[in-house]
Amino acid sequence: MANRRVAWPWRWLFAVTLLLGLLALVLDRCFPLPLPRDEAGLVVVDRHGRPLRQYPSAEGMWRHPVTQEAVSPLYLQALIHYEDRWFYHHPGVNPVALLRAAWQWMRHGRIVSGGSTLTMQVARILAPPPRTLLGKTRQILRALQLEWHLSKREILALYLNHAPMGGIVEGVEMASRAYLGKPAAELSHAEAALLAALPQAPSRLRPDRSPLAAMRARDKVLARLAAHGVWSDQVVADARIEQVIAQPPRAHWLAPLAAERLRQAARRAAAPAGRKRVVAATLDARLQAIVERMLLDRLGQLPPKVSTAVLVMENTDLAVRAYAGSADFGDNGRFAHVDMVRAIRSPGSTLKPFLYAMALDQGLVHSESLLADTPQSFGGYQPGNFQAAFSGPVSVADALQRSLNVPAVDLLDRIGPERFATQLAAAGLRLRMPRGAAPNLSLILGGGGTSLEALVGAYRALAAGGMAGAPRLSLETPRREARLMSPGAAWIVRDILEGGGRPDRPFQSGPLQLAWKTGTSFGFRDAWAVGVTDSYTIGVWVGRPDGTPNPGFFGANVAAPLLKDLVAALPAVPGARRAPRPAAVGAEAICWPLGLTAAATAAGHCHERRTAWLLHGTAPPTLPDRNRSGGLVETVWLDPRHGLRVTPACAADAVPHVVARWPLWLEPWLDPAVAARHVPPRWAPGCAPEVATTLRIVGVAPGSLLRPAAGRLQATVDVTALGAAGVVFWLRDGELAGQSMPGQPFRLHFSRNGRVRLTAFDGGGRFDHVDLAVGGILPPP
Template structure:
C-alpha cells in the first residue's frame, strides 16, 4: 500500500508538470503510468521447477527427473555453455541484445512493413528479451499479443540485467516435447553437456526453439538440418565464424537417438535424490566417475545374459584413500524387471558367507592367539553340537593360519571364533563399522563366521578397505560433502599380515612382486544354499565388492563366490586405473620369525628334538603364541611317558617295573589321522600292557591295508560292510579326507565305492584315536 501511495503522488506531480511543462510532464506521466502498470500487472515469472539432476564428479549427468510441472530442465550457468552456442544465439537471434532496451525498433519496423505487404507475419522482429517474455507468458500471434509481448520485454529489462535475461532464455527455451533449455536439450538429443557442443550442434540448438515441434532432430532430421544450415550460413555472412569452419560444420549430419532419458548409475542416483528430497536440490553432485561407472555397467551387461532368469548382480567400487565411490551398480540391468532391476543390492541385507573370515584372523592376531603360521586343526570337531564342515566336504588335517584363511576352511575358523568369542567378535565388527544383523532376540553364535548373520555390500567394502588403510575401515562416500568416517577395526600390523595372506599366501620368506600392475588381496564367500556369491578385493587404489544372487533369496545351485563372483572382480580390477605403484611399507609392529611345528614356538626357544618342522611366520608385536590347547584338557604336546626299555614301546610301572620316563612330542590328537608316517610321533602301547590296563585300540574291520578291490560283477561299484570297534564316544568315517556322514555312536558303515584308484579310509573317535586302511579299487 505505501508503494501505491507513492505512485499516486508521482501521478499528481506528473499531471501538474504536464500543465506547466508539456514535454517533461508528458515523459514523467508516461514513466509514472509505466511504473503503475508494472505494479498492477507484475511479471508472471516461472517458479523454480527445474528437473532434479544427479551429476557425476566431472559434471556430466547420471540421471534426471522432470520438474513438478512434468518438464525436463537442467539448470545451467552462462559460463557452462559452449561459447559457440552463445555466439550463434546472439548472432542469429539478436545481435543488438546488449544495446537495446528490450525491443529493437529497426527489427520491429521491418516486421511491420513485411506484415503490411504480405498480410501476415513474415518475421516477428523479436529480441531475446521478447522471446523470454513469450516463454513466461505466451501471448498468441495476434497484434494485441505482440504488443503485450513488447510490454513484457520492457518490463523484463526494468527488473533484470541482460545477463539474467540471457540466463532465463538458456534455461527456458522450448526444445521440443517436454524438453526445455539448452543444457537438457544437449544431453537428451546429443548425449553431452552444452559445454562440449560443436559448431554444427550449437547451430542446431539455436534454431530449434523457432519451431520446436517441426524441427525436432529425433523426428525430422532433414528439416532440422536444413534449418541448422541457415544458422551456419548467417554466421559466415556476419563474419562470426570463418567460411572454413562453417563448411566443416555443414558436413556433420543431424542424426540423434530417440528422445529419452539417458540413465547412468540409476539406483545410486535414486538414492541421492531421496537423500536430498527435502530440499529438492536441482543439481546433486556425486563422487561417481562417469567412465568407471560406464565400464562397470558394460561388464555387467556382458555377463548378465549368461545368468539364469531373475539372477542379479551388484558392484561397488570405492577409492581406497578418499572413500569416494567411483562406481555403483545396485542391479545387473536396470531395464530388466525380471531381474528385480529396482532392488538396490548394494544396500540389500544378505548373508556374507565366508567374507568375515579375514576380520576374525586379524582380531585373533591382535588378541595374541595366533601368528600367521600357527597350527590349526582342519578335522571333524563338535562345538557343543555344532559340527561345521568345509565347502568341498573334505578335511586337510594340520593347516596354518595363512593356509586356513586363503583356502577359506570352515572348521579352523569356527574353532578360532569359539576361542575369541562370537559376541566379542560381533561387537568388534560393530565398533569397526560392520554391524551384523541377527534375528530378533538372538545372540551371536559360532555360525556367524560362516554367514549366519546379515550384512550389506557397502558395509563389507568399507570394512575391507581397512586391509589397505592401516586397519581403518571407512564409510563409502557418495557425495563430495559427505563426512569422512573412519573406524579402527584391526591394528595396522594385523591389516598388513592379513592382506599379505590374501594377496600372496602369507610367505614372509618371499619378496613382494613389485612389478605387478594390480596387487589384489581378495576373498570370496558363499552363503548357505547358494543364495549369495561374493567376491571382495583390495588394491593399492581401489576397494571393490561384487555380489551375485537373486534378490528374493532363492537358491542358485552351483553358484559360489569362486566361480561366479571372483572372475567379475578380477575383470573389474583390471579395468580400473592402476594408479602409481607404491612400495609396501611393513609396519614396525610386524616382524618375521622361524617357528616350529607342532608346538608353534620360536626356533631359538625350542629344543631341536621338538622341532620336526620349521616355518617362517609373520608375527605381531613380537608375540609368538604356542599352538592352541586341545579342548579335551590333555596335558600338552610335550608329555611324560613310561617306556619299556626292552622294546621301546609305551607302558606303565604296573606293567613293567623297569619302565623309564621320557619326554615325548606329539601332535594334536585330532590331527593324527592326517599325519604321514614320517610325521607321526605317538608311541604305540606295549600289547601286553594294553591288555593288562584294559586299554583297547580303535580297530577298523571290513577292509585291510593293501587290499585290491574290484567292482561287483555286473555293476560299476564295490560295496563294503565296515565296523569300528573300541571307539570312545562318536565315530567319524572319512574317505580320502572327506567326511562320509555325520558323526554317530554307531560304529557300522555301509560304503558304496564307485571311483576307481587308490583310496584311504579312516575312522576317528572323540578321543582322537584313529585307524586307517589304504586300498585300491578297480572296475575291470
C-alpha cells in the first residue's frame, strides 16, 4: 500500500509532462515558425565577392546574405558577450536574466535591462510582439520554438542577416557595407562594437545621422567587453579613440546593366522557392570602376543622346572583367537603360579579319598576295572606300590594315557570302540579315547585324590559336569555344593588325602589343574598335542607340582612342604570354604580279619582290583576273621593226615574248617605270584584234592647261570616253570622281591648282589616262 502511494506522484508528473508535450506539439502545429521566405534581396557580386549591384527584398529591405564564417570574429565576440553570454548554453530563454530584469523593473519602475537572449531577439525580428506582458510571453514561447527546430548556428545566422540596422538596412553585412564601405569580415574592434550596439535602437543610433549617440553606445559595448576580459584594456582604449564616421546608405551601381542581366538569368533559371540571393559575376569591381570612370570622363566630348559600350574579356577563361552597356546609367537622355553590349548593330568593317583568315585557310592568298583596289562592279554592287580614293595594287596585309573595301568584297565574292556567314555562325558569331534577305556581298561592309559581345568573342580567336569563345558573365557559365580559323591564320592576321604583317620590316608596337581593327557602319550610325592583347580582348562601340547618324563619328577617331586608353589601364594577367609563331607559318620571298615564291618565278616575271607569311609553305598564285582569261602568264607577239604589238597573222616576222601580265584592273595604276618595262606596248595600227578595241579619252588633250572661265572659281571641262563597253569610271588622281555611260560626256570640276592625272576605264578593263595641269584658280578670300 505504501509503494502504491509513492508511485502516484511520479505518475502525476509523467502525465503532466506528457500533456505539456502534447500541448507544445499542438501549438507548434497551429502556430508554425514564421521563418523568412525572402531571405534577402538579390546581390550581384564580382569574382572576389565585392558587391556590384544590390536589389531590395520583396518587402523593400536591403540585406546582404552572409554566413558566420564571412563575419569578423571581432563582431561575433562583441555580439555574444554584449547581448547574450550564455547563448550557447540556454534553451532560448535565460531564466536568471529574466528574473533579474523583472526585479529591476519592479524596483525602479522602469526597464533597466531587457533580459532578452539572442534567440528571443530573433523571435522578435521574425514576429514582432506587442510591448505587453502577453507580448513578452509570446516572444518567450517563440524563442523556445526556435531552439526546438533550429540549431544555435542557424539561429545566429538569422540574427546576422536580419538584425535591424537602421532604416531599410538589415543584417551586419549590409550595415557594414552601407555605413562603413567594407565587408563585415574586415571590421576593426571599434567598428565591431558599433554594429553590435546598433540593433539596440537602430533609428536613434544610426551612425550616419547620430554619430555621437552611436559612439556612446559603442563605448558601452567596449566597456562591457573589457569588464568581462574579452578584449584587453589596451585594445579597448585604442578602439575608443577611433571616431565614428559613416556614409549614408546607398545602393551600389557598378555594372548595373550586367547585374540586371544576371538577375534576370537567375530568375529564369531557378524556381521561386530556390531563388539565389547572391549571384557571382566574373567581373572585377576595381576594373569595372576604372572603365566606368573613363566613360564618364568622355561624356563632355560626345553630343547629346550618344552612348558608349565597352566589354573587356580575359582570353584564358573567357571571363568578362568589365561590362559597360551604356555611357552613363544615370543619364536617360543617352538611353541609359539600353544595353548596347547585346544590341544588334551593323559591324561596319570589323568582320574583315575573319574574311582574310578564311582566305588564308582556304589557300586563296598569303599575306602579300596581290589584290586590286580599284573601282569595280560585282553584279551591280559597286563598293567604294571610306576615303573615296583607290590605291590600285595592294597586298593582303595592306588591304586589311588599311581596311580597304573593294579587295574585301572581291575576296568575299570568291569565297561566297553564304559560306562566310555559315562559318562565322558555327563559331558563335551569327549575323542578322534584314527580313527576307540572304547573305550577300554587303556583309563584309556591315550589311548584317551583330553585337559587341559576339564580336569580342570572335576576336578572341586571334590570341587563342583560332578558337573563338562566348564571353562568360557568370562564374557558373561553362566555357564554350569553337574553331573559327587555324592557329596559323590567326597568327598571321594578328600580326597584320598589330604591325602590318611584313616579315622583312618588323613593326615595334611597344609593350602593349595591341592588334586592333575599327569599323564604321553606313551613315555613321555605329563606330567600333576591337583590340586583342595577350591577356584581353576589348570591344568598344560608340553611337546613338536609336540608330540616328552621327556625321564625322567613325571608328578611328572616336572608338579607337578609347580602346587604346582602356588597354593601357588593364592590369597584367599572371601567366598570360604571347603564343609562339606556329610551325605552319614561315617567311618567304614572293613576286608580284604572279604571287608565287621567288624561287618558282622566272627572273623576268618578278616585277616586284616582297616577303610574305606563308601557311604550310604554300604560296597561292594571284587570284584569277576577272577581265582577262588565260592567266597572268601570256605570250605576246612584237613587230621587231618598231616594237609594237601585233598578231602572227598581221606580221609574218613577229617575235613571241612570254610575259607576266598584271591584272587588267591594275594596269592604269602601275608606276610609269613599271608599266614601261612590263606592260606590253600598244597595238600596231591595223593589227589589234577586234576584241581588243581600246578606250580613248577625248575632250582634253595630254598636257593641257585648264583655267577657270572669267568670273568663275573653278575650272570645268567636259570629257568623253570613246570605245568603252559598259559603265565608264572616271578617276582624278586615283580618287573616283564619278561614272558615265559610253559615249556620253562627263563634266569635271577643278578647284585647286596643280598637276592632275585623269583616268577612265570600263568594265572590260580598257582604260586611258591623260595628264593635265590646272592653273589660274584664286585662293578663297
